[in-house]
Amino acid sequence: MTDTVRAWHPGVPFVREVLHASFDHHAYPRHTHDDWTVLLVDEGAVTYDLEGARHGALPGAITILPPGVPHDGRSALRDRGFCKRVLYLDAAWLPDRCIGAAAGAPTVRNVGALSLVAELHDALASPGDNLAAETAVLSLGDALRDHFGQASNSRPDVPLARRLRALLDDGLHEKVTIAEAAQALGVHPSHLVRAFSQAYGIPPHRYVTGRRVDAARHLIAQGTSIAQAAVEVGFHDQAHLTRHFRRILGATPGAFAA
Numbered sequence: 001m002t003d004t005v006r007a008w009h010p011g012v013p014f015v016r017e018v019l020h021a022s023f024d025h026h027a028y029p030r031h032t033h034d035d036w037t038v039l040l041v042d043e044g045a046v047t048y049d050l051e052g053a054r055h056g057a058l059p060g061a062i063t064i065l066p067p068g069v070p071h072d073g074r075s076a077l078r079d080r081g082f083c084k085r086v087l088y089l090d091a092a093w094l095p096d097r098c099i100g101a102a103a104g105a106p107t108v109r110n111v112g113a114l115s116l117v118a119e120l121h122d123a124l125a126s127p128g129d130n131l132a133a134e135t136a137v138l139s140l141g142d143a144l145r146d147h148f149g150q151a152s153n154s155r156p157d158v159p160l161a162r163r164l165r166a167l168l169d170d171g172l173h174e175k176v177t178i179a180e181a182a183q184a185l186g187v188h189p190s191h192l193v194r195a196f197s198q199a200y201g202i203p204p205h206r207y208v209t210g211r212r213v214d215a216a217r218h219l220i221a222q223g224t225s226i227a228q229a230a231v232e233v234g235f236h237d238q239a240h241l242t243r244h245f246r247r248i249l250g251a252t253p254g255a256f257a258a
Contacts, residue, residue, distance in 0.1 A: 003081075010124050012133045013179040013189070014090045014141075018124055022083040027074035035088040036102075037065035038140075040117060044082030048073040051103045057084075062108040062117055064144065066099040067091045085121060093141050094148075101148035110147055116140040126243070128236025132205040134178050138193045139203065160185065161199030164192055168204060172211055173234040178204060208234075213248045216241055217256065226253040 003026070007019045016035050022043070030049075039046075039057055046057040050071045057063040057073075065071055075082050094102075108114075116136050123133035145151055167181050181204075182189040197203045202210075212233045219229040230241035238253075245253045 010130070010133065012124065012130050012137065013177055014093045014137050015087060015124070015133065016090055017088040019086040019088070020084075021086070022081060023075070024081040025075075026081075028072050030070050030072045032068055032070050033065065033088065034067055035091055036067055036093050037063075038087040038089060038117060039063040039065065040085045040121075042083045042085060044080055045076035046073050046082050046084070047076040050106055055106055057107070060109070060114075062110075062113060064102045064106050064108055066094075066102040066106075069099065069103050087117075087120065087137075089137065093137070094144060095150060098145065098148045098150050101150070102144075105148075108144065108147055110143065113140060113143045113147065116143060126240070128240040129205075131176065131178070131208060134189075135193055135203045135205040138178060138190045139197075142190055142194060156198050157191070157195040158199050160187065160192065160195045164196050164204065165200070165207070168208055169211070172208065172215070173232065175234070176208070209244050210248060213241075213245050216245065216253065217249065220253055220257050226257065229253070 003023050005019070005021045007017055009017055028048075040062060041057045041059055043059070045059075048055055048057065048071050050065065051069060055063070056076055116139050120133055120136035120140060123129040123136055126132075163185055164181055167184065168176065178189045178192060182192045185192065193203060196207070200207060212235060215233040216229045216235070219232060220226060224232070226241065227238045230236075230238045233241075235241040235244070242252055245251070245256070249256065
């Protein structure tokens with residue numbers, strides 16, 4: 001396995017840094033992070049010490065390392081390296097009361113949480129899908145609060161959902177973030193995503209994407225070029241529109257235009 005490291009700052013609220021790395025021979029000394037660390041091991045296995053206990057990070061599970069808690073790390077397999085994907089998330093992503101629970105039980109095998117991490121990595125790898133990444137990181141926080149026994153108030157808030165929907169409709173063709181919407185509406189971003197998803201059965205980013213695809217479909221049917229339609233309705237570019245157009249409508253914009 002060749003040693004490689006790729007890191008970037010995606011510009012998504014709560015996501016401080018993304019790191020993809022593979023190591024043939026490397027051991028991390030004892031250290032801490034200011035952020036929450038969400039670790040996926042894709043190949044090999046990692047063993048690490050946290051709060052005086054030995055743990056293992058394996059494919060098919062999430063490892064959650066809390067901020068400020070010392071840990072180390074090394075390959076768990078003799079003569080074999082490991083490949084990992086790491087998200088460093090702002091310390092405010094989860095409440096401080098989750099730190100002790102995460103330090104005591106850092107391995108998460110919850111299927112819903114695993115699915116959200118996969119969605120988050122997919123969105124971070126796709127230009128223009130920042131709203132999907134932001135929604136995923138907030139939903140993942142909700143799932144982990146439940147996992148650590150610190151569930152948030154989940155009472156339905158339909159009026160708030162309607163206010164967010166109106167805000168999203170008004171800014172449909174613009175770049176919008178849940179953080180900005182939450183600030184405008186005076187609530188926490190996680191509560192906003194939860195309220196919208198409970199009220200409408202889909203998260204905010206899927207609502208926005210569906211509305212944009214629908215708007216692009218109408219423009220293309222009227223003779224607007226695919227590239228121009230993509231920009232006019234708020235997609236990053238034509239490729240971004242094509243990916244979601246095919247997923248939602250089962251055909252590419254080109255096939256639809258023909």
